[in-house]
Amino acid sequence: MTEEHLPASQKKEQQNIASTNPKRKKWLSIVAVIFVICAIIYMVWTVFFGHVEDTDNAYVGADTAQVSSMVGGQVAHVSVEDTQSVKAGDTLVTIDDRDAKIALAQAQADLAKVKRQYTQTQANNGSLSSQIQSTHDAIQSQKAQVEKAKADLERAMSDFKRRQSLSASGAISKEEYTTSQNALNTAKANYNVAQAGLSQAVSNQKVAQSNLDANNALIKGLDQETTPDVLAAQAKVDQAQLNLERTVIKAPVDGVVTNRNVQIGQTVAVGSSLMLVVPVNKLYVDANFKENQLADVKPGQAVTLTSDLYGDDVVYHGKVVGFSGGTGAAFALIPAQNATGNWIKVVQRLPVRVALDPKELEKHPLRVGLSMTAKVDLKSKS
Incomplete structure (x- = not known):
């Protein structure tokens, strides 16, 4: 049956199909073109931009x-x-330094006094040595006195015994006997005095030797600059001098x-x-990246940065130094309490420290707190 003999309804249906096919082909072509464009955009993004993580939540900082x-x-x-x-x-x-100067002068005077005391202690050694020699001579003299008193005592005792035997027979008078007895008593007393003098001389020598030993203990193995008192006084002078310098x-x-x-x-x-x-020549940037951006960020990677101050015309180059020990929320004055029934997950940000090039900072100075945009090249060597 030819088209001319078809019913009117079939003719209309065939005309609709014929008019629909070009439109469908046109839409399919458009969809194909859009798909190709998307594929090209994805490939371009992957090749040229997929290796970059960026954030505009970055600010200039410094160790002030x-x-x-x-x-x-x-x-x-x-x-x-x-x-x-x-x-x-x-x-x-500059702080008024008059009080500091007075304190320094006082410390210097104390140091001079201590040094003089050391010199005096050192000189005492000679005096004490002379005293020991003097007591030695006194001991020898007292020993001679003891020997003399002992001889006198023995002689007086011998005279007394002889007169005592004569007195029994009445050969000598009572007065002569009494005189002999008194002479013996005197000789005994003189002998005791001589022995006491010898003991005193020996004691004086021991005291002098003790004083000499004590004096030597203060300065033995030391000189004027290394004695403890001088070192302590010198430390006070140094402190006073430092305080004077600190007034500027x-x-x-x-x-x-x-x-x-x-x-x-x-x-x-x-x-x-x-x-x-x-220190504006030693600034850095703390870039606050989202936690899901940091999987491939490593210390040492290259970073390009721009500032809101200069715009895109000035590009800074830096390197990732390291990561903060915690997120900003963790170190907040009032940390978030997530153990609640109405908890909502919020993506956290972790500060990443970026060191800047001092030469670029010298050409284009920045200030603490300025806003920056940071882009980390994930393909750069870490």
């Missing part, structure tokens, strides 16, 4: 140097202002002065914080 007063006193002069650049060793603050407070590092809170005439205590010095 806090300038504190090591001595108390009144501020005599402040040499810097906020935002001023300083070099290490530049004078920042200097910059510990190169950097920029910030948060200055000291004024002329202000009385500061030991440990008072005066200002901060930010």
Whole structure:
């Protein structure tokens, strides 16, 4: 049956099918093109961008140097202002040093006194040695006196015994007998006195020897600079000298002065914080990556960074230094309490420390707290 003899309904159906086929082919072609484009985009992303992890939650940081007063006193002069650049060793603050100078003079006087005492102790050795020699001579003299008194005693005793035997027969008078007896008593007393003098001389020698030994113990094996008293006095002088030097407070590092809170005439205590010095040539970036971005991030990998300050025209180059010991939430002042019935999982962020190139920082200075965008090249060598 030819198309001319078909019913009207069949003719209409064939016309609809004929008009639908080109549209279907057109849509299939469009879908195929979209699929190819997506495949190309995926391949391009995988090849050129798939090896990069990036975040814009990154901020410039620095190990700032806090300038504190090591001595108390009144501020005599402040040499810097906020935002001023300083070099290490530049004078920042001067404290009135008159009290420190007096303390140093007192310590120096005490040191001189102790050194003089050492010299006196050393000189005492000669005096005590002379005393020992003198007591030796006194002992020899007392020994001679004892021998003389002993001889006198023996003679007096012999005379008394002879007169005692004569007195019994009446050959001598009673008066002569009494005189002989008194002479014996005197000789005994003189002998006892001589022995006591010898004992005293020996005792004096022992005392002198003891004093000499004690004096030697103070200086034996030492000289004027190494005796304990001199060392202690010297330490006080050194401390006083250090306190005097600390009245001039200097910059510990190169950097920029910030948060200055000291004024002329202000009385500061030991440990008072005066200002901060930010080492702008040693800045770093803490990039807070999501935890699901860190699987392939390793220390040593290259990082490119841009800042909101300079825009995309200035690119910094750095390296991953390491990872923080915990997430920001873990070290928050009030940590999150997840053991609750209405807990909702939140992706955490872990700070990653990135070191910056000092030469690039010198050309394009940054400041602490500025926002950065960091991109880690996962294919770079770690």
